[in-house]
Amino acid sequence: MKKYISGLWSNQLVRGTTILFAGSTLVNLGGFFYHLILARLLGPVEYGSLAALLGLTYLVSIPIGSMDLLVTKMVSSFESSHLLSHTRSFLFYVFNIVCKISFVAFPILVLSTGKIQDFLHLSSPWGIIFTWISVILWLVITLFRSALKGLVKFEGLVTSQIIEMAFRVILSVGLIVFVGKSYLNAQIGTIVASLIGLGVALYFLKPLLKVPSTKFEHHKWPLKSLGLTSFLLAASYSSMYSMDIILVKHFFSEHLAGVYAVLATAGKIIFFAESSVASSIIPIVSRKSDKPWTARKDLLTLILLSSLISIPALIIYWLAPNLVINLIFTSQFSEASPLLFGMGTALMFYSLANISSSFLLSIGKNKMAVISVIALVTEILAILVFHSSLKQIVVSLNIVFGILAVVLIVYSFHATRKT
Secondary structure, eight states, rough: HHHHHHHHSSHHHHHHHHHHHHHHHHHHHHHHHHHHHHHHHHHHHHHHHHHHHHHHHHHHHHHHHHHHHHHHHHHHHSSSGGHHHHHHHHHHHHHHHHHHHHHHHHHHHHHHHOOOOOHOOOOOSSSHHHHHHHHHHHHHHHHHHHHHTTTTTTHHHHHHHHHHHHHHHHHHHHHHHOOOOOHHHHHHHHHHHHHHHHHHHHHHHTGGGGGOOOOOOOOOOHHOOOOOOHHHHHHHHHHHHHHHHHHHHHHHOOHHHHHEEEEEEEEHHHHHHHHHHHHHHHHHOOOOOTTTTEEEHHHHHHHHHHHHHHHHHHHHHHHHHHHHHHHHOOGGGGGGGEEEEEHHHEEEEEEEEHHHHHHHTTTGGGGHHHHHHHHHHHHHHHHSSSHHHHHHHHHHHHHHHHHHHHHHHHHHHHTTOOO
16 A cells, blocks of 8 residues: 555656645635635625635736746756756747837726726726736746746745735724725735745745856747647637636625625635646646647546546535525525536536646647637626626536537547557
């Protein structure tokens, strides 16, 4: 038994996934309690506004997701003999681009504040301005965390995330309790916590400072092709993750928007739990991209891990939805209970699709990004047409995400066949 466990732990995918899962579990528990406490403190109206702004953050942060995929894939592709030197020069190259983009994009985002405020029916523009600040910070911190992921330094990655989440909860709750019950105070706490998380990530990248810096020869790497694929994937999944909340905030009353925000938060527990599985794929499977059939065992392991994570949560959502919603979020959000199982299954399909897309990217199947883009467009059209009730929204998500997951899983097995 000891020999079996030792052999299992020597598997880099299992070991990396376990570390990420343990760290991500703590981070996601912190995120869950963050939303739980804030929902109880703020109430449906204020919490609904905060959820809409978080959805806006994910939507605007599409380039950040693409950069995460790009940096992780690139760093994990560097040969071991020059891993640190190439990583350092590559990070300087990307950081220079990030600074230029931020300098140009931030004023443009600020100018769009008024129209977005009207669309989301917010009383103050400061929530949107704080959102833009959070996006810029997220852009910078993602660059360095992606480098840690590509270097397979999962301990440093999860430590940075855990510390940031701890301070996010402490600062946001403290500001709401002692300063005022406003979603703006929660955003301020998030911004300060992000700065702390950035500092921790930089601390774990100190070994890069000991190697000589060289000029990154970007023309020798397929940055355009990989960058486009990464952008399309990030755009698709970030939008699918948040577009429903934004559209519900627009089409429904403030109360129902808050109810749906809680429903989405409870359902996304499944995605949060499975996010570590997707995060561990790229830096590990990328090393097998020249022989994709050797990664089929990893694909089976990923699907098994995903199922083991999601099924217990779905059973609870099926048997005791009222207990989950009323006990955790209070009876103010009891209207979400009948839809909890449906939201859980939708997020399970979403997670499986996300894992399969990351797997396909890792083995160099870039054209599959088009499938995810089609799914995003289908989701938006479905909500625009069917939004007479929250149930219609949940059913639409299940159909779109379910078909997407099946197509990508079948394609993944097809792409890893030995020819």
